[in-house]
Amino acid sequence: MARRKNKELIEIAMDIGGEEAVEVVKALEKMKEATDEEIAEKTGIRVNTVRRILYKLNDQGLADFKRIRDPETGWYYYYWRLETKRLPEIIKARKMAELKRLKEMLDEETSEIYYWCGEEGHPRLTFDEAMEYEFQCPICGKMLMQYDNSRIVEELKKRIEELEIELGLRKKPRKKKSG
Numbered sequence: 001m002a003r004r005k006n007k008e009l010i011e012i013a014m015d016i017g018g019e020e021a022v023e024v025v026k027a028l029e030k031m032k033e034a035t036d037e038e039i040a041e042k043t044g045i046r047v048n049t050v051r052r053i054l055y056k057l058n059d060q061g062l063a064d065f066k067r068i069r070d071p072e073t074g075w076y077y078y079y080w081r082l083e084t085k086r087l088p089e090i091i092k093a094r095k096m097a098e099l100k101r102l103k104e105m106l107d108e109e110t111s112e113i114y115y116w117c118g119e120e121g122h123p124r125l126t127f128d129e130a131m132e133y134e135f136q137c138p139i140c141g142k143m144l145m146q147y148d149n150s151r152i153v154e155e156l157k158k159r160i161e162e163l164e165i166e167l168g169l170r171k172k173p174r175k176k177k178s179g
């Protein structure tokens, strides 16, 4: 698997089930095909947890299994493997969702003027809210001033632009030879 895809798969695994899911994905990558018990043994993660992670990966279309019956015992074994065919599609969907979220945040930042006392961790208030508190911080009572969110707005715009370029929704600012 290409390194970039691999990095994205690890990120998705992290979102799905944290460090343990990352360990499961890494183990499956190495083992190619394994039962939940084999993965548990290799990673040291409890088999119930491994199973839960595998089902979550399966839900996302990132892991698949084969059911094989042991002819002697009659028991079924599930052999799991990573499924990366849908990975580009999943990555794209995640980026689209992220883009939507960032645009909503940008909208929120630019459609309101915020007021703040200047103390780290104290709330930012909209104009209406600030009016209600007579322009005094509800926590410390200091006078509220206009909150300068230009750096947040810049950061959001930059991230949106990067994502739009990655998604092919916007052209790269500078021409570059392909290849």
Ligand SMILES: [Zn+2]
Binding pocket: 117, 118, 119, 122, 123, 137, 138, 139, 140, 141, 142
């Ligand atoms: Zn305050």
